[in-house]
Every structure is written in C-alpha cells, then in structure tokens.
Amino acid sequence: MENKNPTNLSFGKRNYQIMLLGLLVMAVGFILMAMDSEPYGYGFLGLTLGPIVLVIGFIIQFFAILAKPRKDV
Numbered sequence: 001m002e003n004k005n006p007t008n009l010s011f012g013k014r015n016y017q018i019m020l021l022g023l024l025v026m027a028v029g030f031i032l033m034a035m036d037s038e039p040y041g042y043g044f045l046g047l048t049l050g051p052i053v054l055v056i057g058f059i060i061q062f063f064a065i066l067a068k069p070r071k072d073v
Helices: 013-034 044-066
Strands: none
Touching: 013 044
16 A cells, blocks of 8 residues: 655655755765866875765765654644
C-alpha cells in the first residue's frame, strides 16, 4: 500500500538546508582546485586548500544525514 502523505519525508527541512550548504562548500572546494595555476594542480590551491574545503563539505553532508529532523507542529 502506498503512503499518500507527501509530508512524510525521510529528512526534514533543516536536513535539506544543511545538505545544500554541504554541496555548496564542496563545489567551492572543486572550484578552488580547478583555479590552481600550477601545472597538474600541484600548487597550494590544488593540493592543500581545495581538498581541505572538500573534506569540510563531506563532513557537513555527514552531519546533515545524521541530524534528527525537528517535529514541527
């Protein structure tokens, strides 16, 4: 039997907001790595700053999945 209640989602609004923030941080990390001017990305942006920002984005995604959705009344 199918659940016809569209508000019964796995994640709450707060979870999706945190996920969006994590995706934006990850996109910034990839952009930083692409902006590296050294050959093959061996500069500071490609080897240090970009990957650190990416890991922070993945950590944000991890917390977005594990955060309990609020019970809005």
